[in-house]
Amino acid sequence: MSEQFLFPPDFLWGAATAAYQIEGSPLADGAGPSIWHRFSHTPGNTTNGDTGDVACDHYYRYASDIALMRELGLKGYRLSISWSRIFPEGKGRINQAGLDFYSRLIDTLLESEIMPNVTLYHWDLPAALDDLGGWLNRDIASWFGDYASTMFDALGDRVSMWATLNEPFVVMDGGYMHGNLAPGHRNMYEAPIVTHNLLRAHGIGVQAFRARNAANSRIGLVVNLEPRYDASDSTEDKAAAVRMDAYSNRHYLDPALLGEYPGELKEIFGEAWINPSDEDMQLIRQPLDFIGVNYYSRSVIRYDETRPPFYASPVAQIGNPHTEMGWEVYPPGLTRILTRIKARYGDIPLYITENGSAFADPPAATDGRIEDPLRVDYLRAHLRAIHAAMEQGVNLRGYFAWSLLDNYEWSHGYSKRFGIVHVDYETQARTIKDTGKFYTRVIESNGAALG
Ligand code: FCB
Secondary structure, rough: OOOOOOOOOOOOEEEOOOOHHHHHOOHHHOOOEEEEHHOOOOOOHHHOOOOOOOOOOHHHHEEEHHHHHHHHHOOOOEEOHHHHHHHHOOOOOOOOHHHHEEEEHHHHHHOOOOEEEEEEEOOOOOHHHHHOOOOOOOOOOHHHHHHHHHHHHHHOOOOOEEEEOOHHHHHHHHHHOOOOOOOOOOOOOOOHHHHHHHEEEEHHHHHHHHOOOOOOEEEEEEEEEEEEEEOOOOHHHHHHHHHHHHHHHHHHHHHHHHOOOHHHHHHHHHHHHOOHHHHHHHHOOOOOEEEEEEOOOOEEEEOOOOOOOOEEEOOOOOOOOOOOOOOOOOHHHHHHHHHHHHHOOOOOEEEEEEEEOOOOOOOOOOOOOOOOHHHHHHHEEEEEHHHHHOOOOOOOOEEEEEOOOOOOOOHHHHHHOOEEEEEEEEOEEEEEEHHHHHHHHHHHHHHHHHH
């Protein structure tokens, strides 16, 4: 072991999950259906028709899962709350049993000295709100504000790290632009409206948080970032990469941190683009305590005249390793995106709130061991990449591996395994993979094991 990869003593080593992907029993104890419940129960939407009905059964197994986190040596755990467990109809009546579940979960984490990092919205909108237009309805910002306030009141005495939204880009792009995620719309005219309402909801959520004046408590926004490299030095390719960077990376960070949308969005969306009021833009730009970055891969972009509205296509990087998702393994992209955030937005504290890889696991060896060398390599290389960014002055405070458990990978169902812990879906048995064991050594040595 060398000292070359040491991290600061208070670096927050954790792992992440999301409610619909692990909990199961989505309608238990009075909860209402979410858009993911409906989407996954609609034939044709997911691989093998898989749903989150059982998932990892975490709703009933949370205590033993927290024991597992302890065994792994995690210092932090990022989870999300299912809005429709708290408000079965999306707003109005509160379901106490839903609040009680998360309250027990948080207490058990704290007893185990694991810091909870709670995301309010990780894609599972109450179906009742979708019936009212969901993210297309301007009123959703205040519905979200009421939900957020309820959670701050219920858990704010114990939870000191919050995020409003997970990956608003994916909510818009997957949910409303391309339709591969719930609620499955494909409508370019809806996308800018959805974006704007997501950001207004974020703004109102942060205001509600500040109104409670919680000392030592922090709130941020979680975005997925995918650095866009140009395929060549041609003016067209460079412009296409910049356009895609605006669409996927600056789309949410610019309004949240700088108070304006990137100009390229108007170019991309044309007459579908919106004219936001100054008042809305002020609401959206709230002081934030941190940004959570989800990073999986990069893309290389060339100009493509056949693909409106982006006029851009990714170029396959043949020869480079790819995960089961088809995503290129490219650790330098993580260093690059972190240094670029610092250059553009300044020294706001950052966390990696998700990073990980799907690979097919070999069957357990006779001694029960699950060897997943590709995932170990991915983790090691990306942790070295964040260390490199920190050496370049990036204010990075923690890292959450995606994911604690193999889980329900949205429209891919159970076919993609991201866990550092293996889940046998027949028996619900958990087995720590080699990646999980490696991560434990990294945590115990505070990075030295990366050498
Ligand atoms: C991210 C999601 C997360 C998980 C990973 C693989 O976009 O936030 O829930 O599905 O991708």
